Amino acid sequence: MKTYPIFAVIENKPCLVVGGGAVGERKVADLMTAGARVTVVSRTLTPELAALAHRGEIRYLPEDFTEAQVEGMTLVMAATDDRKVNAAVSAAAQARGIWVNVADDPEHCTFIVPAQVRRGELTLAISTGGASPALARQLRQEFQQYLGPEYGPYLDLLQRVRTRLLTERRAHPDNGPLFHRLVQSPLREAVAQGDRARVLHLLHEVLGPVLSTSVLGELVSQALKGTEG
Known part of the structure; x- marks a missing residue:
């Protein structure tokens, strides 16, 4: 199909x-x-x-x-x-x-x-075109293990940072490289550990020149609300 x-x-x-x-x-x-x-x-x-x-x-x-x-x-x-x-x-x-x-x-x-894995706004869809629903289910189980629960708040944080950055620096040529540096950083691991201080530090390393510490702290608090740390 x-x-x-x-x-x-x-x-x-x-x-x-x-x-x-x-x-x-x-x-x-x-x-x-x-x-x-x-x-x-x-x-x-x-x-x-x-x-x-x-x-x-x-x-x-x-x-x-x-x-x-x-x-x-x-x-x-x-x-x-x-x-x-x-x-x-x-x-x-x-x-x-x-x-x-x-x-x-x-x-x-x-x-x-399709078989689905959801973590907040992150959705992974898996389909075999009807050839093997059993394989789709198996892959879903594997991805559920790989994509831990931290992906929900992690993506929420990335979205909040992106929205704020685009509001203050719309169409700036450096925006793309900054977003890329964020997702390449150990930010997700810090979110998984519930280490807000580490999360803020990593954000400041990348975004410190363009967003204030107070703004970054506010974004972290909003995205990680209800998490440990």
Whole structure:
């Protein structure tokens, strides 16, 4: 299967999941992580989905699938254990030009959901094009071990530094080299150790000539809020 990798912006967009079992629950979790407004169609729900519906965090339609349910949706996901229902969901979505994913059935998909590793704003997506989902899962496990939890606050810090630097020195020719020096420095390791003094020292080594110590300290405090050190 030939695919084109993209990251879809679906925050506050309506998305439909047909199926309230374990697979549907995983689909809902992924969509909610991306900020989507999720509707679930199913006669039954897992306890977790039922709790989400009870709290109003998802819209729940306790009924069988109908074509009208896909109207106005940005993405549609079929996650039932009935292949005929899943095929009907796919057909209804494709007839309306809506992207659709059918669990474990690439032939009825217009997009596939890759294995994912998330660390804050960092997302690593892994796909084998449907050739071997088991390999994709294995690679995800390996990358989960490699990409430690420090990558979340580390990326947050890099983003804050970049935003501040571009605000004060927009389009300056030295910005690119400064960013490169930061990511080549031992900054991530210092974040992983929760050593704020070391983090501030490393930032000052690279950015001291352009950002004050007080500004750098503020950025460190914001990015590493809640971490040890």
